[in-house]
Amino acid sequence: MTSFKVGILGATGAVGQKFIRILENHPWFKITALGASSRSAGKLYEEAANWIESTRMPDGVKSLTVLECTSNHFDEVDFVFSGLDSSVATEIETDFAKAGIPVISNAKNFRTDPTVPLLIPEVNPDHIEMIREQRFTADGSGWIVTNPNCVAVPLTTSLKPLYDAFGIESVVVTSMQAISGAGYPGVPSLDIMGNVIPFIGGEESKIRQEPLKLLGKLKDGAVRYADFPVQATATRVPVINGHLLSVTVSLKRKADQDEIINVMKSWGSPIHDLDLPSAPKFPLKIFDDPRYPQPRLHADSEGGMQTAIGRIRQAHVMDVSYIAMAHNTVRGAAGGAVLNAELLVKKGFLK
Amino acid sequence: MTSFKVGILGATGAVGQKFIRILENHPWFKITALGASSRSAGKLYEEAANWIESTRMPDGVKSLTVLECTSNHFDEVDFVFSGLDSSVATEIETDFAKAGIPVISNAKNFRTDPTVPLLIPEVNPDHIEMIREQRFTADGSGWIVTNPNCVAVPLTTSLKPLYDAFGIESVVVTSMQAISGAGYPGVPSLDIMGNVIPFIGGEESKIRQEPLKLLGKLKDGAVRYADFPVQATATRVPVINGHLLSVTVSLKRKADQDEIINVMKSWGSPIHDLDLPSAPKFPLKIFDDPRYPQPRLHADSEGGMQTAIGRIRQAHVMDVSYIAMAHNTVRGAAGGAVLNAELLVKKGFLK
Amino acid sequence: MTSFKVGILGATGAVGQKFIRILENHPWFKITALGASSRSAGKLYEEAANWIESTRMPDGVKSLTVLECTSNHFDEVDFVFSGLDSSVATEIETDFAKAGIPVISNAKNFRTDPTVPLLIPEVNPDHIEMIREQRFTADGSGWIVTNPNCVAVPLTTSLKPLYDAFGIESVVVTSMQAISGAGYPGVPSLDIMGNVIPFIGGEESKIRQEPLKLLGKLKDGAVRYADFPVQATATRVPVINGHLLSVTVSLKRKADQDEIINVMKSWGSPIHDLDLPSAPKFPLKIFDDPRYPQPRLHADSEGGMQTAIGRIRQAHVMDVSYIAMAHNTVRGAAGGAVLNAELLVKKGFLK
Amino acid sequence: MTSFKVGILGATGAVGQKFIRILENHPWFKITALGASSRSAGKLYEEAANWIESTRMPDGVKSLTVLECTSNHFDEVDFVFSGLDSSVATEIETDFAKAGIPVISNAKNFRTDPTVPLLIPEVNPDHIEMIREQRFTADGSGWIVTNPNCVAVPLTTSLKPLYDAFGIESVVVTSMQAISGAGYPGVPSLDIMGNVIPFIGGEESKIRQEPLKLLGKLKDGAVRYADFPVQATATRVPVINGHLLSVTVSLKRKADQDEIINVMKSWGSPIHDLDLPSAPKFPLKIFDDPRYPQPRLHADSEGGMQTAIGRIRQAHVMDVSYIAMAHNTVRGAAGGAVLNAELLVKKGFLK
Structure with missing residues (x-):
């Protein structure tokens, strides 16, 4: 399996930290970019984040420099996971999708969008076909997939x-x-x-x-x-x-x-x-x-x-x-998003 | 209002302790007898009880000698509150009722009995008339009233x-x-x-x-x-x-x-x-x-x-x-039973 | 005992609410003025405060209009209790003391001041004599007394x-x-x-x-x-x-x-x-x-x-x-301050 | 490394269950016998134990028949871990040691015995030499080692x-x-x-x-x-x-x-x-x-x-x-005992 370079949006928040923890030893996905608010941007991640997970902060992210959440800073990743707050997710996720960077989002903003799959792989894996209806980019390279509320x-x-x-x-x-x-x-x-x-x-x-x-x-x-x-x-x-x-x-x-x-x-x-x-x-x-x-x-x-x-x-x-x-926060948030990404790999949407 | 002498059955248990706490300064009811299992009988209450209420044990009960729960030890009380465990309540409460001692019970045993009122004063005060159907004694002096489950x-x-x-x-x-x-x-x-x-x-x-x-x-x-x-x-x-x-x-x-x-x-x-x-x-x-x-x-x-x-x-x-x-444990147990007793006083069943 | 009109500084905070609760039925002290930050000033107290005490907000304070914490708004009170945050207590408490309004404070700011009593009535009641050394006003009418840290x-x-x-x-x-x-x-x-x-x-x-x-x-x-x-x-x-x-x-x-x-x-x-x-x-x-x-x-x-x-x-x-x-929060904060005020009344400092 | 057959004494209790969980995938030690009180003896372990660990009961122990804690039932094990209650540990552990079965015990009973090592491998590994002073058996094959209190x-x-x-x-x-x-x-x-x-x-x-x-x-x-x-x-x-x-x-x-x-x-x-x-x-x-x-x-x-x-x-x-x-319960109990056993293997006391 090819390895994917992934970015995390909202990397200093609770969901972002959970993404980082879950992906620490992931066989396919490697975190290469972390995005957060302008207040954190420019700092090393280990300085910017108030780490609340009970396991230690993975070494691989400690010395990554936190980036602002704009697509131009993420041109080397294959896709991003979004743990963004709903107050900013619409704008930022749209920016990434339009830039041709797929967004696997835990935010609620696009869950009700008629072209965006709301996805639980064990329940409705076929819904990923909706991606083909999205028009963020002319060539279909940028799109958004969401996972549901934790209940x-x-x-x-x-x-x-x-x-x-x-x-x-x-x-x-x-x-x-x-x-x-x-x-x-x-x-x-x-x-x-x-x-x-x-x-x-x-x-x-x-x-x-x-x-x-x-x-x-x-x-x-x-x-x-x-x-x-x-x-x-x-x-x-x-x-x-x-x-x-x-x-x-x-x-x-x-x-x-x-x-x-x-x-x-x-x-x-x-x-x-x-x-x-x-x-x-x-x-x-x-x-x-x-x-x-x-x-x-x-x-x-x-x-x-x-x-x-x-x-x-x-x-x-x-x-x-x-x-x-x-x-x-695992099945109902970050872990669900990671499983969505894995399905998207298997089905050829991420490659 | 005349003062009533009351006994507590199951006085060392959690419900019995709650009865004692609630009645500490009651204007009508004065605890004069405490009944518990034969293991506690004969001891002073302050020695027999592992007091779990957060307020101090009332002085009035500390030096009462715990009695066995048989009616012959309670002939001086006007009625009893029962906080008995359901494993013994049927036998003991029947004994008291047959001896002409009214029983205001928190136990579940008689709740479904067709002649025993299951009573919330604000909901079904008229049900106390069922007492007249009870046949524990020929003269109607002994009877049982219950309060419901705490949910x-x-x-x-x-x-x-x-x-x-x-x-x-x-x-x-x-x-x-x-x-x-x-x-x-x-x-x-x-x-x-x-x-x-x-x-x-x-x-x-x-x-x-x-x-x-x-x-x-x-x-x-x-x-x-x-x-x-x-x-x-x-x-x-x-x-x-x-x-x-x-x-x-x-x-x-x-x-x-x-x-x-x-x-x-x-x-x-x-x-x-x-x-x-x-x-x-x-x-x-x-x-x-x-x-x-x-x-x-x-x-x-x-x-x-x-x-x-x-x-x-x-x-x-x-x-x-x-x-x-x-x-x-108040409205749903001991406090509910005390309110039942107060209603029974007002309605003339206790006097 | 004459009744005293008292103000509460920091009335919307946790300590301020505790003052209000403790004073609800106080025999000597009656709350007549509430002070808080400019964000709350001008609102009714029941609108300004996120009430966190488990008992209901006393009726007596609900419809008081919250004032800014400046002495000119409090000229009708006999003294104030201060539950102010330490970031603002120095300035505000000084203002009140200079205006001739005694301050009974729970804040830490003046605890180490050599002329301000740090007071536990059962421990060092004689320390209130230090008040006479204070020079906030020429006539000694304005002064500050503090209570200690909760440990x-x-x-x-x-x-x-x-x-x-x-x-x-x-x-x-x-x-x-x-x-x-x-x-x-x-x-x-x-x-x-x-x-x-x-x-x-x-x-x-x-x-x-x-x-x-x-x-x-x-x-x-x-x-x-x-x-x-x-x-x-x-x-x-x-x-x-x-x-x-x-x-x-x-x-x-x-x-x-x-x-x-x-x-x-x-x-x-x-x-x-x-x-x-x-x-x-x-x-x-x-x-x-x-x-x-x-x-x-x-x-x-x-x-x-x-x-x-x-x-x-x-x-x-x-x-x-x-x-x-x-x-x-009672003995170690608001309740301690109220007891300090009671001692000050008995000793003639408040009258 | 040779594999060891081990027994657990007190296998249904909290410490016994922790031993079973910790040893589930141990590279050297394999549980082959479980001992508990006569009340549990004769039952399958999955019926006898009220499993309180948060991970599932390991399959390997479910269908083991619980034995009484007497040495004659454990003649096939290389040694035992003891999670026995102190009320019975002296007698049972002595029986096993005398039968030539080494006992790695979490019980307190022998901790102060002058010939029994009280052992934390990182602190006093040399104390295991005390084993040679023990006289449970003529040939030194049976002995006891203990781990300390959890504080x-x-x-x-x-x-x-x-x-x-x-x-x-x-x-x-x-x-x-x-x-x-x-x-x-x-x-x-x-x-x-x-x-x-x-x-x-x-x-x-x-x-x-x-x-x-x-x-x-x-x-x-x-x-x-x-x-x-x-x-x-x-x-x-x-x-x-x-x-x-x-x-x-x-x-x-x-x-x-x-x-x-x-x-x-x-x-x-x-x-x-x-x-x-x-x-x-x-x-x-x-x-x-x-x-x-x-x-x-x-x-x-x-x-x-x-x-x-x-x-x-x-x-x-x-x-x-x-x-x-x-x-x-890990470092301070069962895990400490397992580490003791590992040290005893390396030092040649268990072989």
Whole structure:
């Protein structure tokens, strides 16, 4: 496999640091450029970043000089990962795409764009064809791919087998979200220690909308959204990593508990045989022990890339209830973007 | 008001200690007898109890000699509060009732008995008439009254205005429950620190069933249960006190958000004018700030006896979603039982 | 007792809010003016403050209009409490004192000033005479009194009986400090959840120096500092309120454990008979149970104004080791300042 | 390297599980026998153990049948690791040693035995010669080696360079210990959440005594203990893994801060060139950033086998203060025992 030179946009932030950590020993991708705000630009990365990951800062990035996030500084990379804040992502990502530099973005800005794939490789790998509709450059060399919100990832991944087998009428979900989802400094300790905050601004609309695009069908280069309502309540709990969801689903075709569990357990990932380096062997882990999954015990399973499911049971209202959990900053952010990039390599979009 | 001599059954346990703390300065009730297991019987209370409340052990109980929980040791009390474990409550509470000693119980054993009131004074005060159907004694002097599960209390209290105004079709609820609900030693810190446990054994069936009895209509001395399904997911979170619920309700008569909020805010407690010492001035507090209620900030409001509501909003699935929260060991346990006793005094059942 | 009109400087900050909460039902002091930065000035307090106390904002302050912190806006108050940030306290407090408005300050700026009393009423009440040395105004009407750092308070209060009875050679102390000590937003949850931070900037020099002024002797209007070295290590732990100290002391006159414990237990507060409203009945509580004191159980004792001591024992190095603990934002900040004001009233400095 | 068959005594407990996890992929040691109490004996390990490690139970042990802890059931192993409770360790470990089965024990029972090495390979590797003094068997085939208490490990490892370079007069230490040190179920969450417990029964005497044996000189097969007093205060804090110590030391030969830091940083491990599989590359990590080390960030460094040091500074009392931290159940328990076994292999005691 050819090695790719990659840049990280927003390299000093929480998501940017996670990209750097995840890519430290990546077999295909090598970080050669780091971009951040003008306040950091010009400094060595080890001076510019307040490193918050628990593993040491990789030696390979320490002495890279931080660049401003403009495409002209990144002409030697093959593509960039974007961990940019949404306040600046639209402008900067557009600049890179127009300059012919593919952008694999964790920002929310382009997720709803009709030509931009919102991608979970195990759920909708075919959506990458949408890239061909993008018009950032005349020759198609610059484009944008996004990964979903950190709750939408385990929610949609767990809904996918049910959607395919039974159809979905509606979903009610309550999330218990980890503090790392708010970045750094993020949630003040005085707010969350020994507490639950029953509201996360802007989160519930993403949970309601993103699964519908992810489960939509691609037709003539456009996604026909799935069509079912999602009622979401997003809460913050004193957990470091791992968003846990309590999900209740109404199915189009009724099924008993055994059939539902069987569908979940026997579900096969469409990218299983692609041997992507970051792909979990089992994208869905189904626990039989009702005490599981738990964020502190299971968020790191399979490198933080697995969605864990438990307590699948017939519901007294609607049809089926279960618990879903995934690592919010790996599977739900930087790790998901890296897996997207790996799929794009295999499919020939990156080369 | 005449003063009552009261006994506490299960006085060394977590619920028994909470009874002792709550009653320390009660204007009507004076603790004169403490019952516990034979292991503690014969010792002074201050030696028998591993006191876990954060306020000091009241002087009035320190030098009481702990008694065995048999009715013959309690012939001088007017009634007893029971914080007994369910493994022994059936036998002991029956013994006391048959001996003519009223039992105000927090145990679950008699909650589903067709002649035993399951009581929240603000919700179903008329159910105390069921006492007249009890046959523990020929003269009606011995009887049992119970209070509900700690999740059922805020759930049912918040459903009551909706049930009366619109009728209820179905309820989906996810609880985030405090560690104090598991007693002492209860939840190991290694299990819950920085974690969520998505299962509490035996809890969900109580959440499903108790609201139906509480909202039932009394007719000819028997309760006709309310009839709607409840789907519950009970989880444990790292919070000291205060169970928080994410509730979604389908209404029989449709209503818009303003009407629903108005019904919740204008609801009046049926016991408002009884001046019960432990009754909160506002049994339901409705927050407009979407960040509230929070267990650490609001569980102690109005002496821990208030149910706090927030985030009332039109739902995309079913009809309305909201957050409810109450102190699980006060409003949801010992404090609820004390309020029951106060109502029973006012209504002449205790004298 | 005449009622006093008081102003709060820094009223929207964490310390300012604590002043407002503590003074809500104060028998002598009534808040009539609130000062904050120009960003807040002109707004109603309920709009200007992000209220973080767990009890509701007192009605009495909600509709006060926030003023800028200049003395001309406060000409109707009898004195002010200052919860100002140290970056602005020197200038503003000087302005008020020069305008003839006494300042009872929690800020650190004037603590080391040779004419400004650093005051713990139970430790050095006579130091208030230093006020007469101050020259802010010609007639002595304007002056400043300060209270110590939140670790210095329990440390010095616990050292006082030992200092008087035996003399002190040296002290080694490790503090485990609550997150509320860092204000709001203060410590990010990602830094402190399930963690210890072994460093608090600027803290250790205050712990080393302030006890020496507090235990100093007043002579001719000036304090002769006590003279012993203190080695401090200040750490942050995941506790909401209550700083806990592990203290080891070398005494000038050697004593055995019984004598030391006896001195600690029999120590009497010099202000015991003044009946100050905020004074704890027992300024030092000595626990015999080695598990105590604990911040979560005991920080609120006696309204948060008590210093709790435990584990007094002969040491294998130096002479005696013990645990001390007090509520950092009450006893160690706003509550300490209020007690200072009460003493100043009794002694005729405020009238 | 020949492969060794090893048994685990106390295999279902917290320490036993940690042994199993650590040995999962060990290049030299293969678990072939598991011993536990008679209650578990006869069951498959996956049925007998309530697995609390966050990684999955290794397949290799799941279907091993748990044995009673008597030597006759373990005749096929080359040696055993003991994670036995101290209430049974004396009897069982003696039985194994007498049967000619070497015991590498984490239990405290034999730590003070004059013929049993108390061993930290980086500190006192030569002490293994004491094995030759043991008389459990006539031919010397059965013997016992122990590893120290979980606080004694980082304390002694950090004192070692100072002891060798300057000599030590005395030590004052306050530990902030993680909850995993109390085993499972261990510390109740109601006791420790948002709290500090300033006492751990039996801990301080081990902290005081074990470093003296570890730093002692071996002469004629016996250890001459180091001779300096240690004053310890052991506290429990809400941290999962990693004991953090605040240490102040009086040196025999005075030195300035630079010399002390230089001695710490330049210290070389005596087993550095033995290439033991579990030995950390850097047994002592010295941080310059005063915020470090922190248990949540650094306890897992180098597989949990590193002792991290920070805040080395001249002290105002005694001579030098610093922070030390190590993973209590890896470096301070099972991992330390495994490293002991590796040293014993290299030195020819196990073959």
